[in-house]
Amino acid sequence: MTRLAAFVVLLSCAPANAQKDTAAPGYHPERQVANATRMDWIFPNANQSPARVPDGFLDGNYDSKQQTYELYIPEDYDKKKSWPAVVYVSPSSRGNSFPKFSALCRESKAIFIAPQNVGNNVPMPQRIRIVMDALDDARRILNIDPDRTYITGFSGGGRVACAIAYAVPEYFGGVMPLCAGGQLRQEVWLQQRVIDRLRVALVTGETDFNRGEVERLTFTMLEGQGVSVRKRVVPKLGHGIPGTSTLKEAYQWLEEGVESRRRFAKSHPASSLQDSPDRAEWAKLLLEEARQRMRTKETLYSGLMQMKGIYTRWPDLPHAREALGILRRFENDVESGWEEQDVANQRQTLIARARAVDAYGSGPLPKQYVAQRPAMLRAAVQLWQQVIQDGKDVKAVKEAKTRIPKLLEEVKNSGE
Incomplete structure (x- = not known):
């Protein structure tokens, strides 16, 4: 040849x-x-x-x-x-x-x-x-x-x-x-x-x-x-x-x-990925960052939630088992304050959702979505009622008591 x-x-x-x-x-x-x-x-x-x-x-x-x-x-x-x-x-x-x-x-x-x-x-x-x-x-x-x-x-x-x-x-x-x-x-x-x-x-x-x-x-x-x-x-x-x-x-x-x-990213390297780590590498990076977050009281809760995320995302990896062990040690630790932060986070999300659903359902809607308005308004009422039941955010409770009667009136006027 x-x-x-x-x-x-x-x-x-x-x-x-x-x-x-x-x-x-x-x-x-x-x-x-x-x-x-x-x-x-x-x-x-x-x-x-x-x-x-x-x-x-x-x-x-x-x-x-x-x-x-x-x-x-x-x-x-x-x-x-x-x-x-x-x-x-x-x-x-x-x-x-x-x-x-x-x-x-x-x-x-x-x-x-x-x-x-x-x-x-x-x-x-x-x-x-x-x-x-x-x-x-x-x-x-x-x-x-x-x-x-x-x-x-x-x-x-x-x-x-x-x-x-x-x-x-x-x-x-x-x-x-x-x-x-x-x-x-x-x-x-x-x-x-x-x-x-x-x-x-x-x-x-x-x-x-x-x-x-x-x-x-x-x-x-x-x-x-x-x-x-x-x-x-x-x-x-x-x-x-x-x-x-x-x-x-x-x-x-x-x-x-x-x-x-x-x-x-300089203080939290795992937050910015130039490379594409495999499952174990990514779990390791997030585990290291979660440990770092847990070193201070202000970010302890976010670190614990990240540990939970690691365990859920990669349950078959050793990093998940390590994260689970850390979570179990904090499960009954009432002095760390993580439970209060958890409740506060849930409250923030609830109030945000109440305001969002209220704003969407009570505002202008295109004709293809008008039929959904009563359901949106009722959902907003239920969310505001939960805000009142929680009772911890004074401003949000006052807002809820103002909005619920108006939303119920809108439901009535919608024909339902």
């Missing part, structure tokens, strides 16, 4: 993805994912991170290497420094998303990542897997700063963005749902991680049918829980992606929190 023939044979035997470890600056309308994600995509869909994929989470023929995404790399990209990134989740199966974000990304010198085939018709677990496949592929070849990675999405895509960011905030600096809402997870330790790290920029349109959910329900709830959140109602916009000026404004506000995130 001649040298040339041998060289041709070697080329023909090379892996199909061998040349995909780099990408040139500029816009790539359809980059193919080279490898399965290393990122934890299961946890945004569940309360655990098991070693194997649960049955039914993915289509039987799912192949990460068949997934594609839009990718934009700034023209002056230099791998020696880290770069911001915008991850966009579309409500459509396939889209040409970059034009909507082109001016923002070019001016801000931000990488743009938009996975394909993540429309509202795709089951949520697979939708999230595709997003994480695309993001991890970009993270493998580009120097992306997790403190400046912002996930966004329109409508149903915005809900996916929230589901991912609120479950694994360590990979992001903020979330920007467009004409969509999204509530925090139930786990207290995850709520605290979002509070500590993320900014949430809510954007809705003046005539968006989701405006009430975004402006009154989601914003009121997140603000009441202590999240760094802001809302923007765009004049003359319906249910659609806002213009460049609005996107830039939201992006800039998310960017303004980067120094705070970096300072926090």
Whole structure:
């Protein structure tokens, strides 16, 4: 065999993805994912991170290497420094998303990542897997700063963005749902991680049918829980992606929190992940951070809740058993004060939910949601009654006693 023939044979035997470890600056309308994600995509869909994929989470023929995404790399990209990134989740199966974000990304010198085939018709677990496949592929070849990675999405895509960011905030600096809402997870330790790290920029349109959910329900709830959140109602916009000026404004506000995130990451390294640790590595990092939190009275409760999170998320790992042992030692420790903090946290959440459901149900609703108003109002009444029953927050109790009669009157006027 001649040298040339041998060289041709070697080329023909090379892996199909061998040349995909780099990408040139500029816009790539359809980059193919080279490898399965290393990122934890299961946890945004569940309360655990098991070693194997649960049955039914993915289509039987799912192949990460068949997934594609839009990718934009700034023209002056230099791998020696880290770069911001915008991850966009579309409500459509396939889209040409970059034009909507082109001016923002070019001016801000931000990488743009938009996975394909993540429309509202795709089951949520697979939708999230595709997003994480695309993001991890970009993270493998580009120097992306997790403190400046912002996930966004329109409508149903915005809900996916929230589901991912609120479950694994360590990979992001903020979330920007467009004409969509999204509530925090139930786990207290995850709520605290979002509070500590993320900014949430809510954007809705003046005539968006989701405006009430975004402006009154989601914003009121997140603000009441202590999240760094802001809302923007765009004049003359319906249910659609806002213009460049609005996107830039939201992006800039998310960017303004980067120094705070970096300072926090210096004292809490597990809060910002440049790499993609495996299950044991991630559990170890969180266990170390939880121990650190427990050293001071102010953060003891958050540390205990993080221990609980570790045990729930990875019950099969030794780190979980260690966390469980620590939890058991504190179970009857009334002097530490963690129980009072737990009750205070529950109270804060209750009051925030009462105000949010009240604001949503008693405000303007689009015609497709009007029939749900009586149920919303009754739910608000029940929440305010719980606030009165608790009786510890004087201001909230006074507010509840004022709101309940008015809400009951609205229920009566609604015909029920």
